[in-house]
Amino acid sequence: MKLKNTLLIAIALTAAAGCARKDQEDTGAPPSAELALKNGAIYTVDGARSWAQTIAIADGRIVYVGTDAGAEGHIGPETKVVDLKGRMVVPGFQDVHIHPVSGGIEANGCDLNAAATVEEYVAIIKKYADAHPDTPWIKGGGWSMAAFGPGALARKELIDAVVPDRPVILWSRDGHTVWVNSKALEAAGITRETKDPPDGRIDRDPKTGEAVGSLQEGAGGLVADKAPPDTDAIRDAGLRYSIRMLNGYGITGIQDASVNEEDLKTYRRLDDAGELTLHVVGSIWWEREKGLEQVEDLKRLRGEYTKGRIDAGTVKIMQDGVMENYTAVVLEPYKLKGKDGVRGIPMVEPELLKQAVTKLDAEGFQVHFHAIGDGAVRQSLDAVEAARTANGDLGHRHHISHLQLIHPDDQPRFRKLGVIANFQPLWAYADAYVTDLTLPFISRQTASYMYPIASMEKSGAVIAFGSDWSVSTANPFEEMETAITRLGSLGDTTVPFLPAESIALPEALAAFTINAAYTNRDEKDTGSLEVGKRANLAVLDRNLFEIPPAELSDTKVLLTLFEGKAVHGDLGAL
Numbered sequence: 104m105k106l107k108n109t110l111l112i113a114i115a116l117t118a119a120a121g122c123a124r125k126d127q128e129d130t131g132a133p134p135s136a137e138l139a140l141k142n143g144a145i146y147t148v149d150g151a152r153s154w155a156q157t158i159a160i161a162d163g164r165i166v167y168v169g170t171d172a173g174a175e176g177h178i179g180p181e182t183k184v185v186d187l188k189g190r191m192v193v194p195g196f197q198d199v200h201i202h203p204v205s206g207g208i209e210a211n212g213c214d215l216n217a218a219a220t221v222e223e224y225v226a227i228i229k230k231y232a233d234a235h236p237d238t239p240w241i242k243g244g245g246w247s248m249a250a251f252g253p254g255a256l257a258r259k260e261l262i263d264a265v266v267p268d269r270p271v272i273l274w275s276r277d278g279h280t281v282w283v284n285s286k287a288l289e290a291a292g293i294t295r296e297t298k299d300p301p302d303g304r305i306d307r308d309p310k311t312g313e314a315v316g317s318l319q320e321g322a323g324g325l326v327a328d329k330a331p332p333d334t335d336a337i338r339d340a341g342l343r344y345s346i347r348m349l350n351g352y353g354i355t356g357i358q359d360a361s362v363n364e365e366d367l368k369t370y371r372r373l374d375d376a377g378e379l380t381l382h383v384v385g386s387i388w389w390e391r392e393k394g395l396e397q398v399e400d401l402k403r404l405r406g407e408y409t410k411g412r413i414d415a416g417t418v419k420i421m422q423d424g425v426m427e428n429y430t431a432v433v434l435e436p437y438k439l440k441g442k443d444g445v446r447g448i449p450m451v452e453p454e455l456l457k458q459a460v461t462k463l464d465a466e467g468f469q470v471h472f473h474a475i476g477d478g479a480v481r482q483s484l485d486a487v488e489a490a491r492t493a494n495g496d497l498g499h500r501h502h503i504s505h506l507q508l509i510h511p512d513d514q515p516r517f518r519k520l521g522v523i524a525n526f527q528p529l530w531a532y533a534d535a536y537v538t539d540l541t542l543p544f545i546s547r548q549t550a551s552y553m554y555p556i557a558s559m560e561k562s563g564a565v566i567a568f569g570s571d572w573s574v575s576t577a578n579p580f581e582e583m584e585t586a587i588t589r590l591g592s593l594g595d596t597t598v599p600f601l602p603a604e605s606i607a608l609p610e611a612l613a614a615f616t617i618n619a620a621y622t623n624r625d626e627k628d629t630g631s632l633e634v635g636k637r638a639n640l641a642v643l644d645r646n647l648f649e650i651p652p653a654e655l656s657d658t659k660v661l662l663t664l665f666e667g668k669a670v671h672g673d674l675g676a677l
């Protein structure tokens with residue numbers, strides 16, 4: 104592995120040096136760079152996957168990538184030269200499915216992400232409530248359904264015991280369920296008589312019909328809509344938290360998987376203040392209770408908010424729920440005791456979905472689908488196919504996120520339709536969500552095509568990665584490790600899950616860099632380290648090609664540059 108690598112570096116360096124000479128001929132004497140990082144192992148992710156030693160930066164852009172010797176013409180008396188001491192450099196990562204505003208607000212609120220048991224959850228809730236006696240509603244999240252055990256529900260009594268006096272609303276880590284106390288149910292007026300909304304379910308006691316305290320999918324809105332809205336200050340603080348965290352992971356571009364106008368305003372405020380040290384594509388939420396008439400408003404939002412570091416040219420359509428509560432749309436019914444024919448909840452009626460995608464495509468939008476079950480994936484592909492038939496290939500790079508199940512018949516359709524496969528690779532291992540909450544309810548046949556990342560890679564589809572943070576960690580090294588090993592990155596499993604679906608490091612890196620930039624329609628400017636592109640990069644504490652895959656998750660980012668400026672770490676401390 105190491106030998107092959109060294110060979111690759113030598114070849115690449117020759118190519119890069121040639122490139123630099125050409126660059127100098129074209130422009131005459133090159134202007135001196137502001138910053139040069141030399142003596143590194145720079146993995147450029149250019150078309151040839153070249154390695155280089157030095158990268159030079161002026162005006163936020165890359166002016167040179169190549170050998171140390173070839174860089175001399177770019178280094179003048181004003182140039183700050185930093186010795187990388189052989190450290191690895193990668194293009195800034197891009198996460199193409201993430202929730203930074205809500206995730207950051209949650210992290211600053213009653214945050215359960217770090218806990219693993221119900222007892223710990225209750226202790227954190229009590230501690231938070233005691234520390235915030237004047238907060239009228241306690242909001243937060245980050246709990247995991249798996250902590251409650253197979254088939255068990257999050258119950259109101261657990262919270263009532265520590266917070267009896269005011270409403271508490273806590274989102275599950277996957278965002279599909281809310282856990283509330285009695286005061287919150289009361290505030291929302293939820294009683295035995297309250298009917299389930301069409302897009303969700305109020306979990307009830309089978310004997311009394313009373314709400315138990317967990318609300319699935321759209322039913323969560325019944326309580327959430329009653330909670331006081333977050334102030335601008337809370338929203339800004341939440342986004343600041345996320346930006347700091349993401350820059351710390353070497354992330355310099357994202358696609359927010361669900362924005363409304365308030366979110367776009369939050370991004371705009373921080374961009375105007377010079378604090379948005381990320382490029383942001385906002386996927387504007389498609390309101391499933393409305394029809395095609397909402398496209399006019401989507402166009403207005405795109406027009407008003409696309410500028411600076413924000414691109415609001417994407418629309419998010421959530422087509423199903425999740426497997427764990429049987430709301431993901433599946434081709435073969437769930438195996439449920441006493442309940443036949445449960446196939447999940449299609450959030451948008453499939454014929455309307457076709458019309459919506461056709462119209463959005465014609466209006467120049469990218470569509471970002473949420474589809475987990477193989478049925479929802481098929482409905483999404485059918486909708487893109489309808490758009491293709493009506494509009495031809497307009498090149499809007501529609502993409503489908505999550506992709507827990509892709510029926511083999513549908514796998515080649517991604518490439519054919521130009522649909523990007525947007526995986527959350529951290530989920531592709533046998534954790535309790537998979538072993539306890541999913542596998543018992545689907546057939547072996549269906550289970551055999553779960554998170555088929557390598558199959559999709561082989562099919563020729565573009566593969567891009569996102570974390571879905573705050574559902575799970577936004578640490579790209581943990582995510583890449585699981586993509587490669589199909590094991591929990593924290594050593595939590597020992598048997599690889601469908602190991603034939605594991606991919607290699609170069610593909611994993613491409614999915615977080617150039618392919619993610621392509622998904623964010625920004626690959627001319629970002630996603631690789633090439634002359635003319637923005638100087639967005641991360642300096643790592645180890646060479647990812649020289650360590651066993653199981654150590655990828657230990658990687659630390661020493662320095663992140665965004666448009667040539669350090670946004671994490673310190674140039675002087677390298």
Ligand SMILES: [Zn+2]
Pocket residue numbers: 200201202360571
């Ligand atoms: Zn999401």
